[in-house]
Amino acid sequence: MSQDYYILKTLNLKDENIHFYEEYVKEEIIKGKRCLVFQGYLTYIPEYCPKCGVCYNDSIEKHGFKKSLIRIPSVSKIATFLSLNKQRYICHNCNKTFTCTSNIVNYGCNISNNTKHSIAVDLMKKKSEKDIAIDNNVSPNTVERVIDSYYQLNNKVYKNSLPEVLSFDEFKSVKSADGAMSFQMCNGKTGKIIDIVEDRKLNNLMKYFSRYSRNARSNVKAIVIDMYTPYISLIKKMFPNALIIIDKFHLVELISRSLNKTRIKIMKKSKENYNKLKRYWKNILKSRSELNCSSWKKYPCFKELTTEQDIVDYLVSIDIEFEETYQVYQDLLYAIQNNNIQVLESTLNMKYNNISEYMITSIKTLKSYAIYIKNTFNTGFHNGYVEGNNNFIKVLKRIAFGFRSFTRFKARIMICKGLINIKEKEVKNC
Numbered sequence: 001m002s003q004d005y006y007i008l009k010t011l012n013l014k015d016e017n018i019h020f021y022e023e024y025v026k027e028e029i030i031k032g033k034r035c036l037v038f039q040g041y042l043t044y045i046p047e048y049c050p051k052c053g054v055c056y057n058d059s060i061e062k063h064g065f066k067k068s069l070i071r072i073p074s075v076s077k078i079a080t081f082l083s084l085n086k087q088r089y090i091c092h093n094c095n096k097t098f099t100c101t102s103n104i105v106n107y108g109c110n111i112s113n114n115t116k117h118s119i120a121v122d123l124m125k126k127k128s129e130k131d132i133a134i135d136n137n138v139s140p141n142t143v144e145r146v147i148d149s150y151y152q153l154n155n156k157v158y159k160n161s162l163p164e165v166l167s168f169d170e171f172k173s174v175k176s177a178d179g180a181m182s183f184q185m186c187n188g189k190t191g192k193i194i195d196i197v198e199d200r201k202l203n204n205l206m207k208y209f210s211r212y213s214r215n216a217r218s219n220v221k222a223i224v225i226d227m228y229t230p231y232i233s234l235i236k237k238m239f240p241n242a243l244i245i246i247d248k249f250h251l252v253e254l255i256s257r258s259l260n261k262t263r264i265k266i267m268k269k270s271k272e273n274y275n276k277l278k279r280y281w282k283n284i285l286k287s288r289s290e291l292n293c294s295s296w297k298k299y300p301c302f303k304e305l306t307t308e309q310d311i312v313d314y315l316v317s318i319d320i321e322f323e324e325t326y327q328v329y330q331d332l333l334y335a336i337q338n339n340n341i342q343v344l345e346s347t348l349n350m351k352y353n354n355i356s357e358y359m360i361t362s363i364k365t366l367k368s369y370a371i372y373i374k375n376t377f378n379t380g381f382h383n384g385y386v387e388g389n390n391n392f393i394k395v396l397k398r399i400a401f402g403f404r405s406f407t408r409f410k411a412r413i414m415i416c417k418g419l420i421n422i423k424e425k426e427v428k429n430c
């Protein structure tokens with residue numbers, strides 16, 4: 001095997017028309033940085049003139065070289081270039097010149113396709129665009145162009161099919177989105193993101209879903225949502241066969257928020273119990289069955305030996321409003337955790353004299369969503385995956401120090417989540 005073969009193999013360049021000079025690599029300073037520059041030339045005999053189509057034998061002649069400096073992936077973490085002399089030809093038939101071309105780099109571009117692919121692979125990692133640019137020895141603009149080119153190439157959402165179970169949720173997005181919130185839709189069974197929409201306003205989502213075929217929409221059997229009213233009108237209009245399911249996590253969150261607000265209100269009123277109420281907030285939110293009632297220990301802020309359950313009992317007994325609110329909270333929590341619709345309905349419909357205004361609001365909300373909560377209890381679908389996706393998006397955004405353009409943010413999420421395929425062959429001009 002020749003020296004050319006091994007160098008091409010090492011540099012992962014798949015073009016046998018590239019040959020290397022005897023002194024095939026030099027160290028040079030380019031833009032103040034130490035770089036490796038491989039020295040090669042590209043030549044082959046063209047079959048015909050690309051300008052006029054005349055055959056080689058007739059009137060084509062060699063016409064010197066054209067030099068180009070191509071960025072290739074780093075070797076041993078040192079920025080690496082390929083200085084390539086490309087054979088030029090002149091055609092006497094049309095009196096025009098042309099240059100040999102190679103598949104390692106696109107026409108008119110000096111960044112090799114391998115580099116672009118390496119950028120794309122980096123884009124799948126939780127890494128900022130700036131770091132990717134530094135690691136690949138390119139400018140941040142190049143990284144952005146690679147993102148855009150993959151996105152334009154592969155952003156195909158199939159409008160003719162949708163899974164049986166969908167999850168809707170929103171996430172904190174770029175500033176330009178309405179209320180800085182964007183919409184995401186996932187497969188409710190696998191958690192795979194299907195698409196992301198910048199604006200979660202009702203008419204905008206209506207427009208978006210009207211692009212899906214009627215068949216695809218009527219195939220959807222259930223949709224898990226949080227308590228955001230526009231989603232309900234959206235589903236009723238666009239998904240004729242879908243069951244509306246309220247996510248369990250959001251139900252628990254709603255009632256625990258109102259209990260917590262009540263606790264803070266009582267805390268501010270009662271100076272002597274301030275520290276205790278502050279320290280044991282987690283125990284107050286816990287389900288009663290999870291509290292320990294048998295192991296007696298010394299707890300901070302309490303003089304005598306006591307148990308978790310006794311602590312909570314003491315704290316809620318401080319105030320009648322707090323006590324009654326706590327009872328309602330526990331009943332609702334029990335109903336939600338055990339899918340018990342009877343307990344839920346009786347708790348919601350009971351008359352209360354002393355519960356806090358926060359809990360009253362929550363009860364009102366739950367009452368208005370009661371028919372959908374029944375579906376929650378009966379089906380067991382939840383939005384757990386979506387919350388996982390949201391966390392991932394948050395991390396990605398923090399690493400990137402925020403995104404300015406929604407499209408690029410979306411493209412990055414789609415690439416990281418493997419929804420946009422990064423294939424070596426598909427590197428297009430960018």
Ligand SMILES: [Zn+2]
Pocket residue numbers: 049050051052053054091092093094095096
């Ligand atoms: Zn010609």
